[in-house]
Amino acid sequence: MEDKKIILDVKNLNTSFKSDGKLIKIVKDVSFQLEKGRSLAIVGESGCGKSVTVHSVTRLMAKNSVISSDHVIYRKFNEDGTAKEYRIDKMSNYGKEMRSLRGPEISMVFQDPMASLNPVYRVGDQIIEGLLEHNPGMKKDDAMKMAIELLKKLGIPAPEQRVKDYPHQLSGGMKQRIVIAIALICNPELIIADEPTTALDVTIQAQIMELLKKIQVELNKSIILITHNMGLVTEMADDVIVMYMGRIVEKGTLKDIFNAPSHPYTKMLLASVPVLGMAQGQKLTTIPGSTPNPADLTEGCEFADRCPYCTDECRKGRIPGYEVSEGHMVRCRKFAGNKEVD
Amino acid sequence: MAKYIVKRILTMIVMIFVISFVIFVALQNTGVDPVAQSLGVDNYSAETAAAIREKLGLNDPLIVQFFRWWGNIFKGDFGYSIANGYSIKDGVLAKWPATLEITLWALVISTIIGIGVGMLSAFWQNSIIDYLGRAIAVLGNSMPEYFFALVLIQIFSIKLGLLPSAGRIPVEGSRIPNLILPIAALAIPLCGNLMRYTRNTMLDVANQEYVKLARSKGIPEWKVYFKHIFRNSMRPVITILLFRLTILVGGSVAVETVFAWPGVGIVLTQAITASDYPVVMFYTLFMAVMMLSISFLIDLLGAVIDPRVRLEK
Numbered sequence: 001m002e003d004k005k006i007i008l009d010v011k012n013l014n015t016s017f018k019s020d021g022k023l024i025k026i027v028k029d030v031s032f033q034l035e036k037g038r039s040l041a042i043v044g045e046s047g048c049g050k051s052v053t054v055h056s057v058t059r060l061m062a063k064n065s066v067i068s069s070d071h072v073i074y075r076k077f078n079e080d081g082t083a084k085e086y087r088i089d090k091m092s093n094y095g096k097e098m099r100s101l102r103g104p105e106i107s108m109v110f111q112d113p114m115a116s117l118n119p120v121y122r123v124g125d126q127i128i129e130g131l132l133e134h135n136p137g138m139k140k141d142d143a144m145k146m147a148i149e150l151l152k153k154l155g156i157p158a159p160e161q162r163v164k165d166y167p168h169q170l171s172g173g174m175k176q177r178i179v180i181a182i183a184l185i186c187n188p189e190l191i192i193a194d195e196p197t198t199a200l201d202v203t204i205q206a207q208i209m210e211l212l213k214k215i216q217v218e219l220n221k222s223i224i225l226i227t228h229n230m231g232l233v234t235e236m237a238d239d240v241i242v243m244y245m246g247r248i249v250e251k252g253t254l255k256d257i258f259n260a261p262s263h264p265y266t267k268m269l270l271a272s273v274p275v276l277g278m279a280q281g282q283k284l285t286t287i288p289g290s291t292p293n294p295a296d297l298t299e300g301c302e303f304a305d306r307c308p309y310c311t312d313e314c315r316k317g318r319i320p321g322y323e324v325s326e327g328h329m330v331r332c333r334k335f336a337g338n339k340e341v342d
Numbered sequence: 343m344a345k346y347i348v349k350r351i352l353t354m355i356v357m358i359f360v361i362s363f364v365i366f367v368a369l370q371n372t373g374v375d376p377v378a379q380s381l382g383v384d385n386y387s388a389e390t391a392a393a394i395r396e397k398l399g400l401n402d403p404l405i406v407q408f409f410r411w412w413g414n415i416f417k418g419d420f421g422y423s424i425a426n427g428y429s430i431k432d433g434v435l436a437k438w439p440a441t442l443e444i445t446l447w448a449l450v451i452s453t454i455i456g457i458g459v460g461m462l463s464a465f466w467q468n469s470i471i472d473y474l475g476r477a478i479a480v481l482g483n484s485m486p487e488y489f490f491a492l493v494l495i496q497i498f499s500i501k502l503g504l505l506p507s508a509g510r511i512p513v514e515g516s517r518i519p520n521l522i523l524p525i526a527a528l529a530i531p532l533c534g535n536l537m538r539y540t541r542n543t544m545l546d547v548a549n550q551e552y553v554k555l556a557r558s559k560g561i562p563e564w565k566v567y568f569k570h571i572f573r574n575s576m577r578p579v580i581t582i583l584l585f586r587l588t589i590l591v592g593g594s595v596a597v598e599t600v601f602a603w604p605g606v607g608i609v610l611t612q613a614i615t616a617s618d619y620p621v622v623m624f625y626t627l628f629m630a631v632m633m634l635s636i637s638f639l640i641d642l643l644g645a646v647i648d649p650r651v652r653l654e655k
Contacts (some may be wrong), residue, residue: 025434060554060557063467080612093558094562094563098560099560099561100560101560102557102558102559102560103558103559103560104560107558107559108555108558110551110554110555110558112551115550115551115552116551116552116555117552117555118552118556118570118574119552119574119648119649119650120554120573120574120647120648120649121569128557129559129561130559130560130561133559133560133561133565134560166649166650168649168650179555182559183558184553332530341568
């Protein structure tokens with residue numbers, strides 16, 4: 001464990017929203033670690049808290065949210081192998097310290113490229129905004145040259161002209177490349193992509209994902225990919241976290257999750273994905289029931305109502321995480337004989 | 343762009359022409375006899391009236407009179423008041439500085455305060471300044487300006503004796519104290535609307551994804567607010583801001599009356615009560631021109647602020 005370079009270490013992250021005077025827990029006791037140079041996929045259905053998890057880490061949350069955790073640590077590794085620790089959980093949302101991390105260390109790619117760019121500014125200016133902010137004294141012309149260089153690398157034709165365009169003059173795929181350029185311009189170590197291709201055509205999706213993968217591998221960056229697309233996970237991820245109703249239900253390497261899915265929810269999730277070459281007449285499984293209202297959940301396993309293996313034990317107390325194999329954790333009573341790891 | 347502007351100006355000219363015709367016909371049919379009106383009861387006789395009518399061309403067909411009116415306007419002759427006989431141009435020009443003096447200041451001050459407080463309320467949502475701003479906005483929107491005028495006089499003139507309650511030019515001393523209350527009475531209601539609009543549109547824009555993206559770049563909050571939120575909130579704000587410019591022409595009848603301020607608002611009220619229709623006609627036309635120019639300006643500014651707005655249709 002010691003020789004691993006952990007870039008992001010999250011321990012017991014909890015996020016709640018204030019609504020009608022009540023606190024509704026959206027993210028519950030989420031802990032994970034991300035190694036430098038690896039990519040982590042957080043999967044789960046809509047509303048399971050995957051976006052809220054990463055937004056809580058980067059502190060880009062709405063004002064009515066309450067975030068708490070044992071710690072959220074970001075490590076910046078220097079050339080000589082030493083590392084500087086940043087306690088993100090102790091920083092204020094928009095304070096100087098947090099802002100110094102956003103851009104040069106941690107950057108984000110959002111879901112909807114149509115809405116992610118400010119309509120009234122030229123895309124070039126939007127790309128270099130962060131660069132100029134984090135490099136005081138840098139000349140605008142030099143920054144723009146860097147932006148053009150980056151756009152060229154991202155496969156955008158005629159970048160010299162494109163930087164002068166307004167967002168509405170570009171296609172969706174082009175806009176998402178601009179958003180990626182904004183995320184990359186300060187050369188961050190950790191890129192968080194929140195469903196980066198959901199709003200795009202399938203062909204463009206593949207291009208964008210390939211681009212992200214290339215960046216991650218070639219530049220040894222760390223990526224957190226949030227998605228509900230299992231296909232993307234197999235292509236992109238080294239590690240996978242499966243979330244359900246704000247809790248991590250299973251966590252492991254890509255192999256662990258796909259070859260030995262252990263949580264009933266993970267199994268059903270994988271069974272509901274169409275596979276090329278599926279036998280004719282074979283039906284996709286659906287998960288019965290619908291997601292509960294987060295305000296109704298009190299104790300026990302969040303998946304209990306939809307789970308075919310549910311027992312009385314499942315509805316009581318906190319369900320611990322059990323080890324399936326090394327590094328593969330599942331939060332299910334079925335594995336109660338195994339070692340508790342969370 | 344140039345093509346659009348030319349097209350727009352041409353349509354404006356046509357519209358002004360149509361509006362002026364409607365005004366002309368409507369006021370010709372009010373049933374007031376301008377000749378009898380201007381002669382007065384003592385001098386009136388059927389023969390003199392007929393002679394004047396012939397001399398002024400009032401027996402000509404309406405359409406001929408209409409074009410004659412326009413011909414005169416092009417020559418800079420806006421006609422004469424039938425109640426007092428003054429030249430409309432001179433009469434109005436003489437009163438205009440007084441109106442501009444208070445309306446211009448009220449506009450400038452209310453714009454600065456309205457947008458300023460609106461921005462602060464959005465920045466510190468649900469803070470004291472936000473609640474205060476919203477209270478003022480509700481008051482400003484729901485109470486007429488003469489109410490504020492009366493309250494201000496009650497407090498600052500009668501109770502505290504600090505500021506004069508009426509008149510434009512004092513017998514001695516500085517004129518500034520005379521200006522304060524009329525400007526305040528005009529500015530308070532103007533502020534309210536602007537505050538509310540600025541605050542609400544800014545809060546709307548603050549929830550946009552691109553604002554989150556701007557924050558994810560690590561830029562300071564004030565830049566997020568000024569560069570990303572404020573700029574995108576400006577279009578609706580500019581619209582209500584510019585439509586208020588009509589008070590520069592029309593003045594405020596209520597405020598001018600309460601403060602005995604000798605502006606165009608009072609001239610207009612007098613003209614209406616005296617059935618002085620050339621004066622009313624002139625004003626209505628002027629106001630129409632102003633409104634059309636403002637909406638043109640709003641469209642142009644909208645295109646400057648937001649590159650998505652394409653002016654060519």
